[in-house]
Amino acid sequence: MQRRMTTEELLVSFDDAIKHGHIFAYYQPQFNHSTGRMTGAEALMRWVDPEAGMQYPSDFIPVLEENDLLYFADIQMVEMTCRFLRQCIDDDIPVIPISFNMSRNDIFKHEYVEDVENIRKKYDIPVKYLRVEITETSAIGGMELMSSVIGRFHELGYIVEMDDFGSGYSSLNILKDLDVDIIKLDLNFLNGNVSGRGGIIIRSVVQMAKWLRTPIIVEGVETIEQADFMKSIGCYYIQGYLYSKPLPEEEFLEKMSLAHHEPTKSPIDLLKTFNADNFWDPNSLETLIFNNFVGGAAVFSYNEGRLEFIRVNRKYIEEIGMNISERDFIESNPWKYFETDGKKLFIDTIKKAIDSAEEETCEVWMTLTSDCCGTDRMCIRYHLRVIGNAGDEYLIYSIISNITAEKKSYRDLYESERKFAFASEHTNTYAWEYTIATKEMRPCFRCMRDLGLPPLIRNYPEPVIESGLFQPDYAEMYREWHRQLAAGIGSLEAVMPLTAARIMFKVKYTTEFDENGVPVRAYGSATPLQ
The missing domain is CATH 3.20.20.450 (EAL domain)
Structure with a gap:
């Protein structure tokens, strides 16, 4: 039973x-x-x-x-x-x-x-x-x-x-x-x-x-x-x-x-040559590989400087901003998109991935051209991993991300900070950024150089009040300012004495809000009165 x-x-x-x-x-x-x-x-x-x-x-x-x-x-x-x-x-x-x-x-x-x-x-x-x-x-x-x-x-x-x-x-x-x-x-x-x-x-x-x-x-x-x-x-x-x-x-x-x-x-002896025709069926790798990963993905072969893309998914094309088909991209010469330094770095990274058998990463600048979009220069981050080889030919799996905007934002930030530092030197203005939610203050270079402030001040403004930079008779007013900033006031301005020498400064705050109207940051400045 x-x-x-x-x-x-x-x-x-x-x-x-x-x-x-x-x-x-x-x-x-x-x-x-x-x-x-x-x-x-x-x-x-x-x-x-x-x-x-x-x-x-x-x-x-x-x-x-x-x-x-x-x-x-x-x-x-x-x-x-x-x-x-x-x-x-x-x-x-x-x-x-x-x-x-x-x-x-x-x-x-x-x-x-x-x-x-x-x-x-x-x-x-x-x-x-x-x-x-x-x-x-x-x-x-x-x-x-x-x-x-x-x-x-x-x-x-x-x-x-x-x-x-x-x-x-x-x-x-x-x-x-x-x-x-x-x-x-x-x-x-x-x-x-x-x-x-x-x-x-x-x-x-x-x-x-x-x-x-x-x-x-x-x-x-x-x-x-x-x-x-x-x-x-x-x-x-x-x-x-x-x-x-x-x-x-x-x-x-x-x-x-x-x-x-x-x-x-092991099937090692079964892989004698690499047949790219196996990858033209969009269901094969797209089902098993590309659709299982987030973002742009590609499979390409590399053999002593020869690069051939075998398969790319649509997200790959979208990531680099080209309005062409996957097949058109595959049939084109891939090296034509790489700048000279970028090509060398890309090959060096492939060789590193072959030697390490680990995922390796590089960032290369490329110049891409399409009939509708014209010519565009962009920075692409590649994550490369060897997934197979036959003799001197290696099969590489790649995941990419377009980091051009990130690179440009770094460049713009650097340029704006450089210009701001130059301008503040000539206007004799001290500036800082205050993050409202965390009460963190980041001072400008002149604040750090002239006033001895660290790059990051937490629980602002208490540490600067304790240091004597803001005078005791104005301390409560300055604390109240920060309560108003947290409550959503758009701007604040007053004349007050700063430092032990009680030098008079015009102190200003301007608030930045997110898309929901919540105060996020406030930008402060202090300009000495002549």
């Missing part, structure tokens, strides 16, 4: 289930569809209660996770996997790598890496026979910790797989930031459909994996048509009911003993 247990029943019986082995591992093998050889397997959690029978993982795993119990079940899987491998090794049975699942709960509340390593050492299992599976969703919200955990597993020699790739919302962002060794793509997230858009997506994932030198294992393969399709696009490793359902230990042992084995290989 089989009956779905209630949450209370699951929790009450959990300890006994761990103790008496009611929670245990089934194993689903993985095969190379091209050779028919077994390449690995995945340990899958099962729970068979003595009275209620088999419980579905979709029913009990969320309950365990919500009650901080999943870690103990996951560790049980590691223990059983190592015990099984030890038995096989002792009996001289050839073994294959077996992967086990690591949940979000495991790493946030426990010393999971150390616990796994201790179990491996306990059974003396070579690390090459154990693989760790993480899910995309388990990394969201904890990227830094997950990256650290993966790094620790790598230091110990473990292979780390990303399971359920594509089932979440940030697949490429997660993959970009996590150094995984194998990608597991589940056909179930496409309902097993490899025709139409589904096939385009899968084909592009496989191509991307080749750039990343990362093998792909496809899960959920149920038909020969699915397996043949995957082989046709260069993905040979499959897991699913076509070859085998998840098996209890005894059946898996028999199947593993009879099968021929081979290792899972």
Whole structure:
């Protein structure tokens, strides 16, 4: 008999289930569809209660996770996997790598890496026979910790797989930031459909994996048509009911003993040349890469000074302000837009990205021309990362932002400050800027030079009143001014003595408001009376 247990029943019986082995591992093998050889397997959690029978993982795993119990079940899987491998090794049975699942709960509340390593050492299992599976969703919200955990597993020699790739919302962002060794793509997230858009997506994932030198294992393969399709696009490793359902230990042992084995290989040898034609279909990279990133994005190839854009998204064209199509941009000579110094800096940054294997950034000035917009000079910030290479040809992923306005604002600010400093020297005027919300005052150069004020004064005006710059008999009036500025008065003006010498100055304030009429800043000046 089989009956779905209630949450209370699951929790009450959990300890006994761990103790008496009611929670245990089934194993689903993985095969190379091209050779028919077994390449690995995945340990899958099962729970068979003595009275209620088999419980579905979709029913009990969320309950365990919500009650901080999943870690103990996951560790049980590691223990059983190592015990099984030890038995096989002792009996001289050839073994294959077996992967086990690591949940979000495991790493946030426990010393999971150390616990796994201790179990491996306990059974003396070579690390090459154990693989760790993480899910995309388990990394969201904890990227830094997950990256650290993966790094620790790598230091110990473990292979780390990303399971359920594509089932979440940030697949490429997660993959970009996590150094995984194998990608597991589940056909179930496409309902097993490899025709139409589904096939385009899968084909592009496989191509991307080749750039990343990362093998792909496809899960959920149920038909020969699915397996043949995957082989046709260069993905040979499959897991699913076509070859085998998840098996209890005894059946898996028999199947593993009879099968021929081979290792899972990196697709590095599959990428001999780079075929730009694969990128003309707007659905392929646009779906898998461009639409997953915010802003302008492009993929280009670089080979000893030769630059060729393979694909750009519309946001890229909009960012640089050109009224041309993506295809027209791709077919043009990309170097013609770069100024001489900018071209050299861009090439140096590409070489740096190749050497470091990290994202590198540069800012280059470019001159762009279009029929409708004429000629425009702009500054573009490039974020460059190598995503693949074939020999001396490198595939570069780029995200850009147009920072021309930012650069011009810096230049205008510098120029205005220079002119203001020049004018104030000749008019003998002291000036400052007051931020109303934070009560921060930033004085001009003459204020700092002549009056000894620091570049930033907090809780203004109290520090200058305490210093004696504003005289005690005018201090309360000056405080009242700042209360009026906060209340929204437009301007203030008065003659008052400043400094210990009580030199008479005309002191003025002018208020700046935001679009909602809220006072933001006030600009003050003090001019000595002749």
